[in-house]
Amino acid sequence: MQKPISGFSKWNKSQKIDWLINTYFDGSTDAKQTVEQYANADEKLQQLHDEFIENTVSNFYLPLGVAPNFLLNDKLVTVPMAIEESSVVAAASKAAKFWLERGGFKAEVLSTTKVGQVHFIYNGNYDTLQSYFQHIKPRLFEEAKPITKNMEKRGGGILDIELRDKTEQLDHYYQLHATFETLDAMGANFINSCLEQFAQTFETGFDAFNTDSSNLDIVMSILSNYVPDCIVRAEVRCPISDLKDKDIVDPQEFAERFNQAIDIAKVEPFRAVTHNKGVMNGIDAVVLATGNDFRAVEAGIHAYASRDGQYRSLTHCSIDNDTFRFWIEIPLALGTVGGLTRLHPLVKFCLEMLGQPNAKELMKIVAVAGLAQNFAAVKSLTTTGIQQGHMKMHLMNILNQFGANATEKKALVEHFKTETVSHSAVVSALENLRH
Numbered sequence: 001m002q003k004p005i006s007g008f009s010k011w012n013k014s015q016k017i018d019w020l021i022n023t024y025f026d027g028s029t030d031a032k033q034t035v036e037q038y039a040n041a042d043e044k045l046q047q048l049h050d051e052f053i054e055n056t057v058s059n060f061y062l063p064l065g066v067a068p069n070f071l072l073n074d075k076l077v078t079v080p081m082a083i084e085e086s087s088v089v090a091a092a093s094k095a096a097k098f099w100l101e102r103g104g105f106k107a108e109v110l111s112t113t114k115v116g117q118v119h120f121i122y123n124g125n126y127d128t129l130q131s132y133f134q135h136i137k138p139r140l141f142e143e144a145k146p147i148t149k150n151m152e153k154r155g156g157g158i159l160d161i162e163l164r165d166k167t168e169q170l171d172h173y174y175q176l177h178a179t180f181e182t183l184d185a186m187g188a189n190f191i192n193s194c195l196e197q198f199a200q201t202f203e204t205g206f207d208a209f210n211t212d213s214s215n216l217d218i219v220m221s222i223l224s225n226y227v228p229d230c231i232v233r234a235e236v237r238c239p240i241s242d243l244k245d246k247d248i249v250d251p252q253e254f255a256e257r258f259n260q261a262i263d264i265a266k267v268e269p270f271r272a273v274t275h276n277k278g279v280m281n282g283i284d285a286v287v288l289a290t291g292n293d294f295r296a297v298e299a300g301i302h303a304y305a306s307r308d309g310q311y312r313s314l315t316h317c318s319i320d321n322d323t324f325r326f327w328i329e330i331p332l333a334l335g336t337v338g339g340l341t342r343l344h345p346l347v348k349f350c351l352e353m354l355g356q357p358n359a360k361e362l363m364k365i366v367a368v369a370g371l372a373q374n375f376a377a378v379k380s381l382t383t384t385g386i387q388q389g390h391m392k393m394h395l396m397n398i399l400n401q402f403g404a405n406a407t408e409k410k411a412l413v414e415h416f417k418t419e420t421v422s423h424s425a426v427v428s429a430l431e432n433l434r435h
Helices: 013-024 029-036 043-050 088-100 126-143 145-153 188-209 251-267 269-289 294-305 345-353 359-381 386-401 406-415 423-434
Strands: 064-072 075-082 106-109 114-122 157-165 173-181 216-223 231-239 315-320 323-331
Touching: 013 029, 064 088, 064 345, 064 359, 075 088, 075 269, 075 345, 075 359, 088 269, 088 359, 106 359, 114 188, 126 145, 126 157, 126 173, 126 188, 145 157, 145 188, 173 188, 188 216, 231 359, 251 269, 251 315, 251 323, 251 359, 269 294, 269 345, 269 359, 294 323, 323 359, 386 406, 386 423, 406 423
Parallel strands: none
Antiparallel strands: 064 075, 106 231, 114 173, 114 216, 157 173, 231 323, 315 323
């Protein structure tokens, strides 16, 4: 039975790897080779990666692909996507090409306000608390000046601070609810630093204002990844007659069926989750490629999808007279300065490829990637079916799983140009070829 260890974080990388191999792989040289083969030969670059996180033993690679031909606000963009799932980049590229010939994508940022909160418990009189808040509020701004001065020079900073009474949800629970503008930074460290200063000022000032300071207990100070006032909208539209392509024989019928599919995702949570997962295929891939926090983005967007009490589709569709319109409105807190955006070489590469966008421009690109991904998925679902395209892209994964050589891959790729791809069909075809 394995015993706990101490001091692991102080070991060098070789010691950590040896411990893992001896503890979990019986000293296997194959296992050790697997871990070590992903180390970068450039020691300086490897050290940079090692210092991103703690207890690093190797690098975990994801493919970086690109989806060209996105016409966004009349400008052509090639979108970087870091993702492991088959057919995502192909679907985004296909949707981009489809809309390139129909006016492209339009996107605009509606708002960029971000939120942070000081959570505290107060057992005293509410009128006293409210009076104290009005008294201390100017000092909250003033004592945060050393933190905010550089952000304010660029046009950002603290927008407002409110006292919120949450006692109906939890006994004696209140918040300092603060809003921020962080410009091209995602702003997590900036917001959290401000919040901790608010908490210190609020608590210290309370001692002088109220003799019974034991009534106040600061629980925590932290930004929120729910940003319902940091919104971007992206859309496509065209005359219904222009929707026709090789998969769409009857544009009117397609538009109505597509609209119905979106309506289903608005009312049926089981469908909405899968529907929105498709949206996030595009969003996460670009967020990751540009060095942003895809976990924060995911959490905020899914909360937004549930904002009225039921989980619903993130995308919307309308048929107005002869016009088909498809759009998305989502909360996105992104940055193009700070964090990995200036550290990870491939992130810098991706941002340069995008023309060094500011945060608002990146919000538009990410939203468009999510919309394109969803359009491609729903188009497939309502025409040819999702498996036809997805499984053809998955074919190579199945062949690699069974160790197909180059000759076998070439023959089976040709074979499945006219055959339906399924796991069992590929295995059977590979066995027949080998015999």
